[in-house]
Amino acid sequence: MNSEFDVIVVGGGIAGLTAGLVSARLGRRTLIHTSELLGGHLLSIEKIEGYPGHPDGIAGYELCPLAQGQAADAGAEFAMSRVEALSPEGGMWRLVTARGNYAARAVIVATGTELKELGVPGEMLLRGKGVSHCASCDAPLLSGKPVVAVGGGDSALQEALTLAEHASKVTVLHRGERSTAQQSFRERVAAHPRIELRPSTEVVEILGKDAVDGVRVRGLSGGGAGNGTGDLETAAVFVYIGLRPSSALLTDRVSLDSTGRIPVDAQMRTQLRGIFGAGTVRSGAAGRAVAAAGDGTAAAIAADRFLDDSAWPD
Ligand SMILES: Cc1cc2nc3c(=O)[nH]c(=O)nc-3n(C[C@H](O)[C@H](O)[C@H](O)COP(=O)(O)OP(=O)(O)OC[C@H]3O[C@@H](n4cnc5c(N)ncnc54)[C@H](O)[C@@H]3O)c2cc1C
Numbered sequence: 001m002n003s004e005f006d007v008i009v010v011g012g013g014i015a016g017l018t019a020g021l022v023s024a025r026l027g028r029r030t031l032i033h034t035s036e037l038l039g040g041h042l043l044s045i046e047k048i049e050g051y052p053g054h055p056d057g058i059a060g061y062e063l064c065p066l067a068q069g070q071a072a073d074a075g076a077e078f079a080m081s082r083v084e085a086l087s088p089e090g091g092m093w094r095l096v097t098a099r100g101n102y103a104a105r106a107v108i109v110a111t112g113t114e115l116k117e118l119g120v121p122g123e124m125l126l127r128g129k130g131v132s133h134c135a136s137c138d139a140p141l142l143s144g145k146p147v148v149a150v151g152g153g154d155s156a157l158q159e160a161l162t163l164a165e166h167a168s169k170v171t172v173l174h175r176g177e178r179s180t181a182q183q184s185f186r187e188r189v190a191a192h193p194r195i196e197l198r199p200s201t202e203v204v205e206i207l208g209k210d211a212v213d214g215v216r217v218r219g220l221s222g223g224g225a226g227n228g229t230g231d232l233e234t235a236a237v238f239v240y241i242g243l244r245p246s247s248a249l250l251t252d253r254v255s256l257d258s259t260g261r262i263p264v265d266a267q268m269r270t271q272l273r274g275i276f277g278a279g280t281v282r283s284g285a286a287g288r289a290v291a292a293a294g295d296g297t298a299a300a301i302a303a304d305r306f307l308d309d310s311a312w313p314d
Helices: 014-025 040-044 060-074 135-142 154-163 183-191 289-308
Strands: 004-010 030-034 077-080 083-089 092-097 100-109 113-115 146-150 169-173 195-198 201-207 214-219 229-233 237-239 243-245 275-277
Touching (some): 004 014, 014 030, 014 100, 014 289, 030 100, 100 289, 135 146, 154 183, 183 195
Parallel strands (some): 004 030, 004 100, 100 275, 146 169, 146 237, 169 195
Antiparallel strands (some): 201 214
């Protein structure tokens, strides 16, 4: 593969796939680089909600391959490797990966986020043995068993609803006094006979030898759960306690905002000439799939103008 492109998109989530689609449709030789299966977080979501045109939701495993195929049909190329570094060289940006180096005049960083870990004993040891971030992948294996979801936001409650389709009981543990999720998720969870919300509760250890068989929890001071520690039987623990932006590529080159995200203007331009940000890695991102796709569109159009426009401001 010739390793020089007009536009390189880093990240194959919905922001990156859309940026690649739009850039290729604009006639730019475009490469989408991604470190994992194309689709990012959406790929593992059983029912993506709030995506226009899909009033009953759509599964990530349906939407993501469609977006990938659409970008490929438009002419976008793909490379499956993690971009390790980004540096300016001779009027281009050089990208370093384990499979070789690539260059482009415009780069769209759409590297998204990673789910945070709890950081408690047992978590790393039992990862893949009951500790999971993917409800749709693992829920069918847990039919008729009790499971725990950790977190009080949209992701935790949405995934609790997916888990409840298979598990005998889903206990949602969260540290806050009340859930911060959207009202529709809170209402559906409250009405669900197999989901129990336990606020003011934190997980202090994940228990089990070869597989998860429980969690040790502590009630937080001031919460209804009291201050005691106790064990809860569970076959799996699903962790949704927040997101960490994957902005390492630009850490040394731009001032990230207080959440670690990349500041951009309305056209998705960063402080660096020829570098654009899109999706949940950019400052002020709305955190919804359709917004990430919109960012990808805006970034691709801005990159196209940048490549055309000799009068592009410094
Ligand atoms: C559990 C959960 C449920 C959700 N449900 C919904 C929903 O119902 N509706 C909705 O609208 N939104 C939902 N969201 C939010 C939605 O997933 C995000 O808004 C969307 O995925 C953001 O897309 P993105 O492309 O910006 O980032 P991501 O999806 O995070 O994709 C980023 C991609 O970049 C890759 N990458 C990272 N670093 C590098 C690198 N250095 N080199 C190469 N590749 C790299 C990653 O591997 C990943 O594939 C949910 C999120 C979660 C976590």
